[in-house]
Every structure is written in structure tokens, then in C-alpha cells.
Amino acid sequence: MNTPHPPVPKAELHLHIEGTLEPELAFALAARNGVELPYASEEELRRAYSFSDLQSFLDLYYALMAVLRTEEDFADLANAYLARAKEQGVRHAEIFFDPQAHTVRGVPIGTVIEGLGRALDAAQETYGITTRLIMCFLRDESAESALETFEAARPYLDRITAVGLDSAEVGNPPSKFREVYALAREAGLKCVAHAGEEGPPAYVWEALDVLGVDRVDHGVRCMEDADLVARLAAEQVPLTVCPLSNVRLRVIDDLADHPLPAMLDAGLLVTVNSDDPAYFGGYAHDNFTAVRDALRLDEETLRTLARNSFTASFLDEETRAAYLKEVDSYGR
Numbered sequence: 001m002n003t004p005h006p007p008v009p010k011a012e013l014h015l016h017i018e019g020t021l022e023p024e025l026a027f028a029l030a031a032r033n034g035v036e037l038p039y040a041s042e043e044e045l046r047r048a049y050s051f052s053d054l055q056s057f058l059d060l061y062y063a064l065m066a067v068l069r070t071e072e073d074f075a076d077l078a079n080a081y082l083a084r085a086k087e088q089g090v091r092h093a094e095i096f097f098d099p100q101a102h103t104v105r106g107v108p109i110g111t112v113i114e115g116l117g118r119a120l121d122a123a124q125e126t127y128g129i130t131t132r133l134i135m136c137f138l139r140d141e142s143a144e145s146a147l148e149t150f151e152a153a154r155p156y157l158d159r160i161t162a163v164g165l166d167s168a169e170v171g172n173p174p175s176k177f178r179e180v181y182a183l184a185r186e187a188g189l190k191c192v193a194h195a196g197e198e199g200p201p202a203y204v205w206e207a208l209d210v211l212g213v214d215r216v217d218h219g220v221r222c223m224e225d226a227d228l229v230a231r232l233a234a235e236q237v238p239l240t241v242c243p244l245s246n247v248r249l250r251v252i253d254d255l256a257d258h259p260l261p262a263m264l265d266a267g268l269l270v271t272v273n274s275d276d277p278a279y280f281g282g283y284a285h286d287n288f289t290a291v292r293d294a295l296r297l298d299e300e301t302l303r304t305l306a307r308n309s310f311t312a313s314f315l316d317e318e319t320r321a322a323y324l325k326e327v328d329s330y331g332r
């Protein structure tokens with residue numbers, strides 16, 4: 001009898017912790033916190049997961065966050081993700097969170113960070129997963145709100161590795177956040193930003209040239225601009241691509257048409273990630289197997305994607321090398 005392959009060891013670099021809120025946990029937290037959800041059952045909620053674009057997803061994503069109120073809630077959310085991530089072969093996770101989506105509801109930023117931090121502190125021992133935290137600014141909020149959020153997070157910066165930029169992209173270019181990114185860099189943080197998901201290649205240029213990002217989240221629309229592809233390839237700027245998300249949010253019509261193979265052929269440092277797995281139908285390895293099947297990727301290409309995930313991470317060199325060794329010996 002064939003023993004099934006364990007999933008290839010990988011790093012997850014594009015994962016919104018709020019996007020891991022499964023219906024089951026949403027209902028459990030709603031009951032615990034006395035929050036009424038506008039859905040009669042988990043099944044009914046799941047039926048609402050049909051999106052026409054990024055905004056239609058964001059509306060539900062922010063609405064469901066109403067159930068997240070206490071440190072314990074954020075710790076439970078992160079633990080539920082880590083348990084699933086372990087099963088998916090995730091050895092390292094760099095996790096986004098959206099503080100403004102919680103502070104606007106009266107949840108203090110310290111509650112969010114301490115709650116997530118409680119789970120992440122135990123992640124290596126409990127799940128064998130190393131972690132980093134990336135604080136995202138909501139780009140459809142003002143630049144002033146991002147600055148206030150950064151200042152509110154200052155007491156917790158030792159828990160934060162990088163800043164990021166997410167939410168509704170079109171009409172909210174990276175340059176709007178020049179100032180807060182300069183402050184983050186001054187404070188020694190790494191910088192990433194969603195760019196080129198729904199927005200044009202010009203937003204990827206801005207993320208690079210105005211914000212000075214170390215990685216681009218999504219970035220798939222870079223393929224419309226040959227000069228941009230050349231720049232990203234020459235500098236080996238990592239792109240955290242999220243295939244199932246791209247299909248669910250209609251960035252790409254069909255997974256079989258995804259530009260991932262063309263991106264790899266162009267010499268881009270591409271990684272495969274899950275974005276908001278509770279909403280988009282798959283966690284990290286589910287994305288690997290989906291692209292393998294739809295795009296007929298061979299085992300060596302999957303190994304390259306796994307290698308890329310560690311190469312593109314914010315890990316220290318020694319830990320990175322240890323993980324790369326695991327990838328190289330996988331299945332051999």
C-alpha cells in the first residue's frame with residue numbers, strides 16, 4: 001500500500017489571521033461574546049462566500065470580525081490557524097493582522113497584539129511552527145489613521161516584524177502611505193504591501209519606489225508591464241501569490257489561466273499562499289495541490305515554490321538554511 005506523501009515543508013507569507021475565521025469558530029465566539037450574527041447557521045454563512053470582487057469579500061470579512069473581542073478570542077483564532085497550518089506542512093508563518101478593523105469597534109490594539117502574541121509565543125513548542133507578525137494598515141482609511149495606528153502600536157513593536165498594506169486597493173495607491181512606511185523603516189521594521197492584485201502595475205512601482213517594500217503581496221498584475229517584470233526579476237523581489245484567492249475574487253477567471261507558470265518562467269521569486277483560507281476554499285497546501293493539478297506543475301516546480309517561500313521569508317539566515325535543507329531532502 002502506498003503511504004501518502006506528507007505535504008512539502010513550506011513557509012506561509014501571505015495570510016490574514018482574520019481570514020482564517022471559520023464559520024464554526026465564528027459561531028462559537030458569537031455565542032461566547034453575546035454577538036448576534038445575521039446568519040441562522042454555519043451552512044447559511046458558508047453560502048454567503050460567493051464573491052464578485054475584492055470589495056464584496058471585504059464587506060463580509062469585516063462584518064464577521066464583530067465576534068472577535070477579547071485576548072482569548074484572538075489567541076483562539078491564531079491557535080485554530082496554527083493547528084491547520086501544521087497539517088498543511090507549514091513550518092513558518094508570517095501572519096498579517098488588521099488592527100484598525102478592531103480598534104474601530106472599541107477593541108484596544110493591545111488586546112489584539114497580546115492575544116495573537118499569546119498563541120504565537122507557544123507556536124514553536126505546540127505546533128513546531130516559527131512565526132512572525134505583520135501589522136497591516138487599511139488603505140481605504142486615511143494616512144492619518146495609519147499614523148495613529150503606528151503610534152498606538154509603538155509599545156508592542158518588539159512583537160512586530162513588518163508593516164503591510166491591505167484592503168480596497170483601487171483608488172488607494174501605496175504613495176498615500178509614504179510617511180508611515182518611513183516611520184516603520186526608521187523603527188527597524190520590514191515593509192510589505194498588497195499591490196497589483198486588483199490595482200494596476202503602477203501601484204507595484206509605487207510600492208517599490210515610494211514605500212521601499214521588501215516584498216510585494218499578490219503582484220500578479222505586474223505581468224502587464226514588461227519593464228516591471230524585469231525589475232522584479234533583477235532584484236529578486238518576492239511576490240506572495242495567492243492562487244485560490246485570485247480565482248474566488250475574480251482577479252483570474254480560471255485557475256488553469258493563472259499566470260504563476262509565466263511568472264516562474266520570467267525568473268520572478270514567486271511564493272504560493274492562502275490569503276484568507278476560511279473564505280477562499282483552501283489553506284497553504286491546498287493552494288499547492290490546486291496549482292499543481294490545474295497548471296500541471298511537476299514535483300520539482302513545487303519544490304522550487306517551497307524553497308522560494310523560505311528564501312522570501314524574514315527568517316534569520318541560520319533558521320532559513322535549516323528549513324531549506326528540509327525542503328531539499330523532502331521525498332528523497
Ligand SMILES: Nc1ncnc2[nH]cnc12
Nearest residue numbers: 016166167168194275276
Ligand atoms: N486579498 C486581500 N486583498 C486586500 N486586502 C485584504 N484583506 C484580506 N484579504 C485581502
Ligand SMILES: [Zn+2]
Nearest residue numbers: 016166194275
Ligand atoms: Zn491578502
